[in-house]
Amino acid sequence: MKSRKVFLWAVALVVIASLVAAGCGGAKETKKEQPKYPTKPITLVCQYAAGGSTDLLARALANSLTKKLGQPVVVENKVGASGTIGTDAVLKSKPDGYTLLTSSTGNFTSTPLVQKVPYDPNKDVRHIINIATHQIVLVVHADSPWKTAEEFIAYVKANPGKLKYGQNSPGGTTHMAMESFRKAAALDMKMVPFGGGAAEVVAALLGKHVDVAVMHPQEAGEHLTAGKLRALLVFADKRIKPLPDVPTAKEKGYNVVMGVTKGVCGPAGMPDDVVKILHDNLKAIMDEEEFKAAAKKTGDFDYLEYMSGDDTAKFLQKMYKEMDPLIKELGLDKKK
């Protein structure tokens, strides 16, 4: 009798366990398409790890979009291979508007240039909207002798090959921004690559293991405010809201404008009316107080920048063309 009871308990436990696990997995069955959209839950795939900046933005968008559309929008993290796995999964999915992707610059520019990817970064995608653009800054330790970009550039020119610069996305947008700047200003520095997010490169800069680093401003945010790090240059078209005193590279005569765009896209071939519904709702969300409050928390607020789907596509294609020769010159496309 007793062993029977134990067995029943075991079965119950397993059933609960499997249910929980299945729930975490996220259902992905596609039912017959109906004219009205949306009639069932939408999956918003995030190609980066949970808790990262793209993921947080995705969750804020999903939260607002759920209320707008009346159907649950579920964030699913399909992580790996610099986002290629998640991007590929969405671009190969049924173009019915029920599987969407948080678009990020790298997957449509640098990554396809550096690695072999199983999708066409220009043809297989339909960009719906751009929500935010994250600029890139050049940062040094507050104890360093360089107070301005000019002092820094003069020092590097006087001491070629002496300084070490850190970056955390080999072949990625931040790396490319630094390399175009290095080329434009004819600077000779050693590049020390870091992996695993900006945390490592920020720690290395704080610990003075590298002399200078490139990153997104919010990745250094608190350390800039607390006066532990100092931003010298921003690689943007114009000065950015959070760092009004930091000059752009353009002002100093180096035409380096690169940034990471964040928006929503889906597979090519989505019906135009579905794209319009999504675009209009997302655009409306950008003006809502609730989303703005969420964006303040995710760190996107200062960087919110609306672009239509077509403009986003053009912007990304332009960056793709600029990076192509740079990546070839650095020999980063070897393994294609």
Add this chain to the structure above:
Amino acid sequence: MDVVGNLLQGFALALSVDNLTACFVGVLIGTVVGVLPGIGPVGAMALLLPFSFGMDAGTSLILLAGIYYGAMYGGSTTSILINVPGEAASVVTCLDGYQMAKKGRAGAALAVAGIGSWVAGTVGVVFLMLFAPPLGKAALAFGPPEYFAISFVGMLLLSNLSGDSFVKSFLVFMLGMMISTIGIDVLTGFNRLSFGVLELTRGIEFLPCAMGLFGMAEVFAIAVQPYSVGEMIKVRFRELYPSREELKKSVWPIVRGSLIGFPIGLIPGPAAILSSLVSYRLEKGLSRRPEEFGKGAIEGVAGPESANNAASAGAMVPLLALGIPFAPATAVLLGGLMLHGVAPGPTFITGNAHLFWLVVASMYIGNFMLLVLNLPLVGFFASLTKVPPKILIPVVTAIMFVGAYSLNNSLFDIFMLLVFGLLGLAFKYMNYSATPLLVGLVLGPVFEKSLRQGLIMADGNFMFFLQRPISGTLLAVAALIVVWTAYGAIRKRGRIVTGE
């Protein structure tokens, strides 16, 4: 004293109904995801992030942190009962915990793991409370050369955890290091050894590999010889709890595990796994009966299970003192904080003192809740060992499949589980221990990355590693280990020769 006053204020806030509920829900979810193989604290925390939108910053941080350290309690359960690590950090618990279960001592192993987790968790919070700011600064002194030195010492100490022949375990360790190079190279972005398979570019993940080598291999072994596992162990209820002798044996391993786990938690990356491996190695080294390890020594459960809890408190230090997450789970915690407009940074502890002390207080409460939650469950879990294999094995297999799939929502990980299961079976037949492979898989990336970064920094000059004080000292320790081991081996051989 300042600390006492702050802490009391923290307790006053943490004992509100909202915060107590959040703490309880957090540790409960943590225990559940810890018990279930595959789904880990990182996934669970990420899933709950959207729910925390509506809570205030302190409450949501209590909830998320509860999941994180709660998972360290549950992780040992499946390691002990079915040889499947529920959490990466509990791999080493399989070695002796499962052997104890086979001897009918599952209850003792589970109870000691629970008590050890509580002691270490509490000690870890004390350290966090007292030393977070200075330790945070100290962590910054560690750059690539220092991490290389740490991983080098780790390699020497941990590659032969099972005590097999050195050549055999080192071969398996090297295989693990090689497997760790599969996938996109984080330093250059190049694809390595992926042979055009997209899923391989992600690299071989630790959990499918560990579940395969331990759990799946065990399933295969039973499937190959189905009639050899007929007999069941009869366990009486009173025997479910540890005997006085078993408790006595566990005291020092728990203390040592708590003390070494915390500083190891400060290392970026696989800190929790490393802490449990180091603790196991230490206990084995100190034991008067090292031959009992791997055959069901309770010290091999008590030490590591304590160490990984202390490490989870240690991992909070860089996050709270510097605002830099060194581990994936603390990265999600950082995300949770930022969602509430609290950006942790160098000024977090002074600028958001009430929040810091609230979390510290809630961690004391949460650890106590976990003990109360887990000890009564020991009897229930331990009685699962009485389920006949013909029922248990298919169920275990299903749990592993679901667990592997849930990691990345990818069938590829189930395939990996089976591949490593077969490899584990082959190891069993050839009398190789699988643990060095996992050690190689954990240490490989740290070793490779920090060596290459260090060499780039020094223009290829190896002396650079010796010139820096911390890495130089660590490498000197490594040299001593090599000399000592070689001396020991020569003396042993000399004895055998004279004996003959």
